[in-house]
Amino acid sequence: MTTLKNSAETSPAKVHSLQALDLSQIIEPVKDDLLVVEEWLETNLVDDNPFIAELLSQVFRAGGKRIRPAVVLLSSHASLDASRPFSRLHIILAVLTELIHAASLVHDDVIDSASLRRGQETVNRRWNDRVAVLMGDLLFAQASICLARIMNPVVVGIYGQVLGDLCAGEIRQMRQQFSTELTFPDYIKKSINKTASLFAAGAHSGAILNANPDASVSALKEYGLNLGLCFQIVDDLLDVIGESNKMGKMAGSDLRGGVLTAPALYLLEEKSAASKRLEELVRSRDVTSDEGSEEALSLIRNSNAIERTSDLAKEFANKGRMSLLTIAPSNYRDSLEALLDYVLTRAN
C-alpha cells in the first residue's frame, strides 16, 4: 500500500485557486434580460395538475447559476450591430438553453442514481425514476416549443445536434465505466458531447439570429466549446476536491460510479505505486465502497493530478479567451471573458 502524504502538506484547495469571482458582477450587463428569463420560467412552466406543477417548481425552485442563459444573452448582445434590436427571440434562446440543461440533469440523476442536486432531493429520489424520466421529457418538450418559436432552421439543426450529443456523451460515459484503458481523447470527446456542445450552441446561435458574418459565428462557437470544456474539467476537479455542502451535490460520486475523469486519468498516467493502487481499486470495483472511494480520492488529492487538471482547465480557458479576440470590444465581450475566469475559480 502506498504511503500517503499528509493532506496538510498538499492542499488541493490551494492548487485550485479559490479566489472565486463574483458572478453577479460579471452578468451585470444582462441582469435585466436574465430577470425576463426567470419570469418566463415562472409563468410558463405551470400546469393545472397540482402534482406536475409541484414537480416543475421543484426543478426550478432550487435555482442554479444560470450560466448557460447568461452566455446566450451576453454573446447575443456582443454580436449585435446597431442596425438590429435585441429581441424576444434572444430571450427564448436563453430560456430553451436552460430548459435543455435542466431536463438533462433530471435524466442524469436517474442514470447516476443521485439523491442530491442543487442542495435538494432529486426528482428520482423524492418520487421515482419513472416520474423523473417523464419530468425530463416534459422539459425537453417545452424546449422544443421554444425552438419552434425561434423559426430559424439553422438554430433548430444546432440544438437537434446538441440533444444527440448529450445522449451520445452519456452512452460513451456508461460504456467507459470502470475502464482504466480510457484515454484523454476519449475523455475530451465525451466532455464535448455531454457539456461543451450545449455551451457552444448557446454561444453562437444568437450570432446566427443576428445574421453575423461566418467568422464571428465560428469565433463564438469556439468560445462556447472551450468555456464548456473548462466548465466540465472544473466540475470533474470539484468532484475530487470540492465539498458536498458547497456544491449542493455529492462530492466523490464520479469515482464511486467508476467514471474516470481528468484527475484520475492523470494519476493513472504516472505509472507510480499510487497509480497502480488506483488501477486496482477501479478494476476490482472497490471504488464503489466508502473505504475504497476515500482511498482513491486521497491518492488523487496527494498527487500532481490536481495541479495538472487545473492546468488543463486553464488551457481551455485561454483558448476561449483567444476566440474572443475577433469579436468587437464591448462590456458584453468583457463579461464573456470574465466568465472564463469565473468558471476556472468556482467552488460550486
Ligand code: FPP
Ligand atoms: C451531468 O454530468 C450531465 C450532463 C452534463 C448531461 C446529461 C445528459 C443526458 C442524461 C442525456 C439527456 C437526454 C436527452 C433526451 C437529450 P455529471 O453526472 O458529470 O454531473 P453532475 O455531477 O452534475 O451530476
Ligand code: MG
Ligand atoms: Mg450526474
